[in-house]
Amino acid sequence: MDDATEQVIIIGAGFGGLSAAKRLARSGIPFTLIDKRNHHLFQPLLYQVATAALAPSDIAVPIRAVLPPGKTDAQILMDRVDGINTEKKLVHTVGGARLRYSNLIVATGAQYTYFGNDDAWAPHAPSLKSLDDALNIRRRVLLAFERAETTEDPQLRKRLMTFVVIGGGPTGVETAGALAELAKATLAREFKNIDPRSARVVLIEAMDNVLTAYPEHLGRYAIDKLERLGVEVMTGAPVKAIDGHGVTLDDQAIETPNVFWCAGVIATPAGEWLGADMAKNGAVEVDAFLRPKGFDDVYVIGDVSSAKDKDGNPLAALAPVAKQQGDFAARMIIAKHHSLPEPTPFRYRDWGTMATIGRSAAVGKFGRLEVRGFFAWLLWGAVHVAYLVGFRNRLSVMINWLWSWLTYHKGARLITGPDEADVQSLDSTTAVEKELDKTVTNLEESVAR
Amino acid sequence: MDDATEQVIIIGAGFGGLSAAKRLARSGIPFTLIDKRNHHLFQPLLYQVATAALAPSDIAVPIRAVLPPGKTDAQILMDRVDGINTEKKLVHTVGGARLRYSNLIVATGAQYTYFGNDDAWAPHAPSLKSLDDALNIRRRVLLAFERAETTEDPQLRKRLMTFVVIGGGPTGVETAGALAELAKATLAREFKNIDPRSARVVLIEAMDNVLTAYPEHLGRYAIDKLERLGVEVMTGAPVKAIDGHGVTLDDQAIETPNVFWCAGVIATPAGEWLGADMAKNGAVEVDAFLRPKGFDDVYVIGDVSSAKDKDGNPLAALAPVAKQQGDFAARMIIAKHHSLPEPTPFRYRDWGTMATIGRSAAVGKFGRLEVRGFFAWLLWGAVHVAYLVGFRNRLSVMINWLWSWLTYHKGARLITGPDEADVQSLDSTTAVEKELDKTVTNLEESVAR
Structure with a gap:
C-alpha cells in the first residue's frame, strides 16, 4: 500500500500508542495505527497467562474493537514497521507499505536482551x-x-x-x-x-x-x-x-x-530508524515535548523513549508513563492541527507503582507512602482490573481470580501448541493412521459427505 | 514406564473415556487413564473457539482437575497409545510405556479423513x-x-x-x-x-x-x-x-x-490394534456388552465403536452415546470386580439431539418431538452449558455468550501462533534487531540484571 496522503501515524498499540490513538480518535483527526499484532496486550498480567491463571483473551483486546474504524477516522494496519525515512517522511513496513506522515508517534516499546548471548x-x-x-x-x-x-x-x-x-x-x-x-x-x-x-x-x-x-x-x-x-x-x-x-x-x-x-530489557530499534540520539539501552533521547533533537513532527513515547523528569532523572519504563506520554503527544498534534498554543512541557504525574508476590501479598509505593501485605495485594488487584481495557475482560479476570483464590484451581491449565502430542516422536503413530486412512479410502464413495 | 501390575486401563479422555473413569473413580477401583492431551475437550463447542466466540479454556478442563489422583485411585498418563498386544494384555505408548491391563476400555474416538486425499x-x-x-x-x-x-x-x-x-x-x-x-x-x-x-x-x-x-x-x-x-x-x-x-x-x-x-470422519485405528472386526468406517464391531468378538476383557466405546440399537441400526457418533457407553463399560468392570451379576445388555437412552444455526436459531429432535427456531436455540444453549464440565467453564461460557449476544462482540478475536507477526517475511526485521542487540551489548555491564 503506497499512500501519498500525509497523515498522522502511530507505530505500536501498546499502552502509549493506544492512549495517543484514543485521544486522536476523540478529536476527530484521522490517523493510522500500525501494529504487528491484531491485539493490545495488558502486559502487567502476562505472567498470569504463562502460569495458567488467566486465558489469553482475558488480557488482550483486538485493536479494531477498541478503535472501530467504522466509527472513528482511525485506520488500523496489522504490519511490522522496519524503517523510517525521515527525509521523505515515510514509514516502511515489512508488508511493503510506504506511508507518508505529517506527524509521527513512535511507541514501539522494549524487547528482551540476553546481553550479547x-x-x-x-x-x-x-x-x-x-x-x-x-x-x-x-x-x-x-x-x-x-x-x-x-x-x-x-x-x-x-x-x-x-x-x-x-x-x-x-x-x-x-x-x-x-x-x-x-x-x-x-x-x-x-x-x-x-x-x-x-x-x-x-x-x-x-x-x-x-x-x-x-x-x-x-x-x-x-x-x-x-x-x-x-x-x-x-x-x-x-x-x-x-x-x-x-x-x-x-x-x-x-x-x-x-x-x-x-x-535485561532494551529499547526496540526506532532510534536507529530515526538516526536520533539514544540512551545506552537504545531508547531515544527526547526533549520536554517528547521530540528527539532536530525533529518537530516526531514524538517518541513509552519504553522506546528516554525522557527525564523535572530533576533530570530518567522516567521508568512503566505503563502509566507510556499512557500519559501518549496522551500528551496526541494533544501536541491536536494543538498543531487547530493552530492552538502548544501545551506546557510534559510532566509525569506519578500515582505510584505496585508489584505482587504470590496469592496474598504485594508491595506498593505512592510518593512517600509505602504499602505491603494483604491490603496492598487487594489494592493491586483492584488497580489492575480497573485498568484492563474492556468490560468483558474485567469481569472475566475478576471471576477467574476469585475462583482460583477460593479453590486454588487455575482455569487455563491447557497444554496446546506444536509440542502437544509430541511427548516423544509421533512418526510411528501417524504412519499407522495414514495406513488406515488409505485402506478405508477404497470404501468411501462420495467425496464431500 | 513398565508396569507389570494388572490394572484397569482406559484409553482416551473424551466423553466416553471420562464417563467410564468417573464411574470407576466413585467405585474405588484403581485405574489408569491415558490421553495424548492433558485436557478433556468439549468438542460440540469447538467451532466457537475457531470463530473467536469462546476461549480455549472455556471448553476444556485439565483431566487431572476432573479426576485428582491425590483424591482417587486414578493414574493419569499423558502419552499417545500406538498399539495393543492382546495376547500379553499390554498397551504400548509412543512414550515407551508397556502397561498390563486386567480390563481395557478403548475410547480413542474418530478423526477426519479426506477420502484418500x-x-x-x-x-x-x-x-x-x-x-x-x-x-x-x-x-x-x-x-x-x-x-x-x-x-x-x-x-x-x-x-x-x-x-x-x-x-x-x-x-x-x-x-x-x-x-x-x-x-x-x-x-x-x-x-x-x-x-x-x-x-x-x-x-x-x-x-x-x-x-x-x-x-x-x-x-x-x-x-x-x-x-x-x-x-x-x-x-x-x-x-x-x-x-x-x-x-x-x-x-x-x-x-x-x-x-x-x-x-468425512473415520474411526481411530484401535480396530487394527485389536485385530477386531470393523465396520466400513474403521469402527470396532461390538456385541450387546460393548465387547469385540472374542474378547471378554476389552470394551470399545464412543466414536471408535460400532454398536447397534435394539432394531439393529448403528448408533450415531454422538457425545451422549459415548457417555452412556463409558458408564456401562465401567459398570461391567465393577460387577466383574465384585463378582456381581452382569448388567443387562447396553441400551442407549436417546434424550434427543440438537444443532444450532447462527445466533438465534437451532433445530432439535427428541424422539418424535421436533423443535426449531429461537426457543430451540435457547434450549440448545442451556443443554450445552449444563453438560460442560466444571462450574467455572459454565459461568465463563454463559458470560461470553450473553456478552456477544448483546453486543455482537467476540471475546477471543486474537491472532496468535507462528504466523502472528509473519505478515510477510520477517528476516529483514530480525536482522536489524539482532544488529542493534549486538551494538548495545558492549554497553551492558552485569550479566543478569
Whole structure:
C-alpha cells in the first residue's frame, strides 16, 4: 500500500500508542495505527497467562474493537514497521507499505536482551513479552510435570521439577511466586508418582536485592514472602551461562530444562530508524515535548523513549508513563492541527507503582507512602482490573481470580501448541493412521459427505 | 514406564473415556487413564473457539482437575497409545510405556479423513478436531481479513474474503453460520478499506440436504436460516479437488485460501490394534456388552465403536452415546470386580439431539418431538452449558455468550501462533534487531540484571 496522503501515524498499540490513538480518535483527526499484532496486550498480567491463571483473551483486546474504524477516522494496519525515512517522511513496513506522515508517534516499546548471548541463551531461556511467549512457557511448565510423572529416572525427574526464573524485577518476582503457587497448591494432589510440592523454584538476581525500583526494605519483604511461598531466592548471583543443561552461576550449576528469562530489557530499534540520539539501552533521547533533537513532527513515547523528569532523572519504563506520554503527544498534534498554543512541557504525574508476590501479598509505593501485605495485594488487584481495557475482560479476570483464590484451581491449565502430542516422536503413530486412512479410502464413495 | 501390575486401563479422555473413569473413580477401583492431551475437550463447542466466540479454556478442563489422583485411585498418563498386544494384555505408548491391563476400555474416538486425499487436501483445508486446530482456523480467518484490508489487488481481496466450509453436518452448519455472523456483524464496522459484510461464506455438501441425521424438513429449515444469515449453501455438490487455489466442484471453482473441512470422519485405528472386526468406517464391531468378538476383557466405546440399537441400526457418533457407553463399560468392570451379576445388555437412552444455526436459531429432535427456531436455540444453549464440565467453564461460557449476544462482540478475536507477526517475511526485521542487540551489548555491564 503506497499512500501519498500525509497523515498522522502511530507505530505500536501498546499502552502509549493506544492512549495517543484514543485521544486522536476523540478529536476527530484521522490517523493510522500500525501494529504487528491484531491485539493490545495488558502486559502487567502476562505472567498470569504463562502460569495458567488467566486465558489469553482475558488480557488482550483486538485493536479494531477498541478503535472501530467504522466509527472513528482511525485506520488500523496489522504490519511490522522496519524503517523510517525521515527525509521523505515515510514509514516502511515489512508488508511493503510506504506511508507518508505529517506527524509521527513512535511507541514501539522494549524487547528482551540476553546481553550479547541471544543466539546461545534465548533458545534455552524463553522470555515473556507476547501471548505466544506466555503460551510457550505455560506449555513448557505443564509438560515438565507430565514428563516427571512418567519418567522412572530420578535424576531426570529432579531436573524436570526444577524451575529457574532469571531477573528479580516485578516480572521475575511475580512469575516465581506464581510458579511456586502452581506447584505447591494447584497441582499438589494431582499426580501419582511425583509430589509437585517438592518442585524447586529458584529466582536468580545479579544484584543484592529484588525489586530495586522500590525502597530496599520492600525488596527484603518480597524476598521473605517469596521464601515463605517456597521460592529459593539467590541474590548477588550473576548468570555465567545458559544452555541445554541449565544455568551456570559463579559457584554452582542448576540442572533444568525450565529456565525463564525476565531480565535485561532494551529499547526496540526506532532510534536507529530515526538516526536520533539514544540512551545506552537504545531508547531515544527526547526533549520536554517528547521530540528527539532536530525533529518537530516526531514524538517518541513509552519504553522506546528516554525522557527525564523535572530533576533530570530518567522516567521508568512503566505503563502509566507510556499512557500519559501518549496522551500528551496526541494533544501536541491536536494543538498543531487547530493552530492552538502548544501545551506546557510534559510532566509525569506519578500515582505510584505496585508489584505482587504470590496469592496474598504485594508491595506498593505512592510518593512517600509505602504499602505491603494483604491490603496492598487487594489494592493491586483492584488497580489492575480497573485498568484492563474492556468490560468483558474485567469481569472475566475478576471471576477467574476469585475462583482460583477460593479453590486454588487455575482455569487455563491447557497444554496446546506444536509440542502437544509430541511427548516423544509421533512418526510411528501417524504412519499407522495414514495406513488406515488409505485402506478405508477404497470404501468411501462420495467425496464431500 | 513398565508396569507389570494388572490394572484397569482406559484409553482416551473424551466423553466416553471420562464417563467410564468417573464411574470407576466413585467405585474405588484403581485405574489408569491415558490421553495424548492433558485436557478433556468439549468438542460440540469447538467451532466457537475457531470463530473467536469462546476461549480455549472455556471448553476444556485439565483431566487431572476432573479426576485428582491425590483424591482417587486414578493414574493419569499423558502419552499417545500406538498399539495393543492382546495376547500379553499390554498397551504400548509412543512414550515407551508397556502397561498390563486386567480390563481395557478403548475410547480413542474418530478423526477426519479426506477420502484418500489426505496428503493433497489436508494442508489446504484444515479440519476441526483439537484446540490447536481451532486456534489455527481462528488465526487463518482473522488474518484473511487483515490481509484483505492491506492489499490493493481486488482479485486477491476477493479471494481472501471468501470462506468455504465443506460438509453439511452439524459442525459444518454451525461453523458456516458462525463465520457469517463474524463477517456480517462482529467485524462489520471495523475496517476502512474493506466491507466485511461483503465476505462470501459458502457451505458445500455432496448430498441434497444438510443435517441429514434430522428429518428432511429440518435440514431445509437450516438451509433457509443459513441463507438469511448470508451463507451460500451448495447442496448436491461433491468436491473434486482442493489445492492452494481453492476448491473445485463439478461445475465451478471457488478461489480462496480459506477452506475448512468438516466432512468425512473415520474411526481411530484401535480396530487394527485389536485385530477386531470393523465396520466400513474403521469402527470396532461390538456385541450387546460393548465387547469385540472374542474378547471378554476389552470394551470399545464412543466414536471408535460400532454398536447397534435394539432394531439393529448403528448408533450415531454422538457425545451422549459415548457417555452412556463409558458408564456401562465401567459398570461391567465393577460387577466383574465384585463378582456381581452382569448388567443387562447396553441400551442407549436417546434424550434427543440438537444443532444450532447462527445466533438465534437451532433445530432439535427428541424422539418424535421436533423443535426449531429461537426457543430451540435457547434450549440448545442451556443443554450445552449444563453438560460442560466444571462450574467455572459454565459461568465463563454463559458470560461470553450473553456478552456477544448483546453486543455482537467476540471475546477471543486474537491472532496468535507462528504466523502472528509473519505478515510477510520477517528476516529483514530480525536482522536489524539482532544488529542493534549486538551494538548495545558492549554497553551492558552485569550479566543478569
